Amino acid sequence: MYTIGEISKKFNLNISTIRYYDKEGLFPNIKRKNGIRKFDNSDVESILVIECLKKTGMKLKEIKKFLDWCTQGDSTLNNRLKMFIEQKNKTLSQIDELKKALNLINYKCWYYEEAVKRGSDKDLKNIDINNMPNEIKSFYINWQKNK
Amino acid sequence: MYTIGEISKKFNLNISTIRYYDKEGLFPNIKRKNGIRKFDNSDVESILVIECLKKTGMKLKEIKKFLDWCTQGDSTLNNRLKMFIEQKNKTLSQIDELKKALNLINYKCWYYEEAVKRGSDKDLKNIDINNMPNEIKSFYINWQKNK
DNA sequence: ATAAAACCTAAACCTAAGTTTAGGTCAAGT
DNA sequence: ACTTGACCTAAACTTAGGTTTAGGTTTTAT
Numbered sequence: 001m002y003t004i005g006e007i008s009k010k011f012n013l014n015i016s017t018i019r020y021y022d023k024e025g026l027f028p029n030i031k032r033k034n035g036i037r038k039f040d041n042s043d044v045e046s047i048l049v050i051e052c053l054k055k056t057g058m059k060l061k062e063i064k065k066f067l068d069w070c071t072q073g074d075s076t077l078n079n080r081l082k083m084f085i086e087q088k089n090k091t092l093s094q095i096d097e098l099k100k101a102l103n104l105i106n107y108k109c110w111y112y113e114e115a116v117k118r119g120s121d122k123d124l125k126n127i128d129i130n131n132m133p134n135e136i137k138s139f140y141i142n143w144q145k146n147k
Numbered sequence: 148m149y150t151i152g153e154i155s156k157k158f159n160l161n162i163s164t165i166r167y168y169d170k171e172g173l174f175p176n177i178k179r180k181n182g183i184r185k186f187d188n189s190d191v192e193s194i195l196v197i198e199c200l201k202k203t204g205m206k207l208k209e210i211k212k213f214l215d216w217c218t219q220g221d222s223t224l225n226n227r228l229k230m231f232i233e234q235k236n237k238t239l240s241q242i243d244e245l246k247k248a249l250n251l252i253n254y255k256c257w258y259y260e261e262a263v264k265r266g267s268d269k270d271l272k273n274i275d276i277n278n279m280p281n282e283i284k285s286f287y288i289n290w291q292k293n294k
Numbered sequence: 295a296t297a298a299a300a301c302c303t304a305a306a307c308c309t310a311a312g313t314t315t316a317g318g319t320c321a322a323g324t
Numbered sequence: 325a326c327t328t329g330a331c332c333t334a335a336a337c338t339t340a341g342g343t344t345t346a347g348g349t350t351t352t353a354t
Contacts, residue, residue, distance in 0.1 A: 005300065016343055019302085024341090034350065036301055041294065048293055055248045060341075074267045081259035088252045095245050098238055101202045105235045112228035120221045146195055147188065152330065163313055166332085171311090181320065183331060207311075 001031075002039040011047055018047075025064045026050055028071050056091045103139045110136045148178075149186040158194055165194075172211045173197060175218050203238045250286045257283045 008015045022030060022037065027046055031038045046067055053063050066083055069076035110133065115121035129137050155162045169177060169184065174193055178185045193214055200210050213230055216223035257280065262268035276284050 003300080004302095014343075015301090017341085020342060023303095034301095035303095036350070044294055048290075049251070052248045052251045055244050056252070074262075074269075077259060077262045077266075077268060081256070081263050084252055084255040084259060088249065088256055091245055091249050091252060095242055095249075097202050098242050098245070101199045102235065102238050102242075104196070104199045105203070105231055105238060108231040109228070109235055112224060112231060115221075115224045116228050119224075121224060122221075143195075147191055150330080151332095161313075162331090164311085167312060170333095181331095182333095183320070 002044070004037050004039070007039050007044070007047065011051070013047075021047075021050065021060070024060050026060065026067060028067055053087070056087060057094065058087060104143070107136055107139050107143070149191070151184050151186070154186050154191070154194065158198070160194075168194075168197065168207070171207050173207065173214060175214055200234070203234060204241065205234060251290070254283055254286050254290070 002010070004015055004018055007013070007018060021027065027037075027039075027043050030043055031040065049067075050060075050063055053066075054060075062083070066080060069080050111121070111124060115124055118124070129140060132140060149157070151162055151165055154160070154165060168174065174184075174186075174190050177190055178187065196214075197207075197210055200213075201207075209230070213227060216227050258268070258271060262271055265271065276287060279287060
């Protein structure tokens with residue numbers, strides 16, 4: 001059993017954030033002693049799940065829905081499975097989007113490294129694509145199509 | 148030269164969002180004719196960059212800083228390079244975090260598929276880890292360490 | 295027994311990134 | 325010339341996810 005201060009340190013979360021999560025219903029079965037919260041293993045498990053799902057862009061309301069389903073027993077197993085399959089797909093496409101964004105960023109890194117070397121990017125704007133490294137070149141050709 | 152309505156369709160952005168970006172200074176050199184915005188190729192380029200960097204979690208203020216540097220000429224080349232190198236690292240760690248989150252999600256998918264098959268997750272809570280698929284098993288062992 | 299540290303609530307406040315509303319102006323087709 | 329659709333601004337409103345503040349308990353250490 002942990003106090004809110006211990007949890008705060010353990011997971012490096014602001015105390016007010018933990019209280020806010022509680023207010024939003026993210027610890028459906030948390031215990032109290034004289035009004036003071038006592039976090040047990042299942043509450044710690046909730047925090048780990050919250051932290052993880054938040055990273056994938058899941059809203060606190062959705063996460064609460066899952067945690068509530070967990071306390072409601074076997075009748076909600078299908079809902080829970082469906083939720084995780086959806087979140088898996090969302091996360092896969094996020095990774096994909098980030099990789100695409102990374103291509104632009106890598107291009108810009110190459111561009112500004114060259115520009116800094118030359119002291120200017122004037123000549124770089126009309127550079128022959130055959131003077132670009134291969135990955136940069138193929139990104140550049142694709143990028144031009146958006147316009 | 149495009150109107151705001153054309154840009155809105157082309158990039159599937161709400162018109163108010165584009166006006167908001169303009170208000171925030173994200174089209175530093177946009178032209179107007181009788182008060183009406185005319186988007187040229189460089190404004191289109193800005194939109195592509197904005198969309199891309201936003202996905203990596205960059206704030207509009209940071210993006211504006213970059214766009215402003217672009218209009219200020221060669222003296223800001225170093226700043227721009229530094230910004231993209233930082234953003235590259237941030238994006239790489241975001242991808243990493245998402246992959247970690249995906250491990251939990253894959254575990255949960257496995258867990259609830261099993262549970263749905265069995266009609267209950269009671270027995271699953273004490274399952275022998277040797278009955279888990281290998282990837283699931285290695286995630287599970289690691290996950291237990293957080294507690 | 296008492297002071298300090300850690301806990302509590304309710305409510306106000308904050309920020310980013312928009313969206314909505316109200317009241318107007320401009321441009322294109324008939 | 326006139327109507328309609330597309331454009332304009334300023335300002336209020338919205339949402340999520342907190343953070344801060346003010347005023348009050350509880351626990352812990354001396």
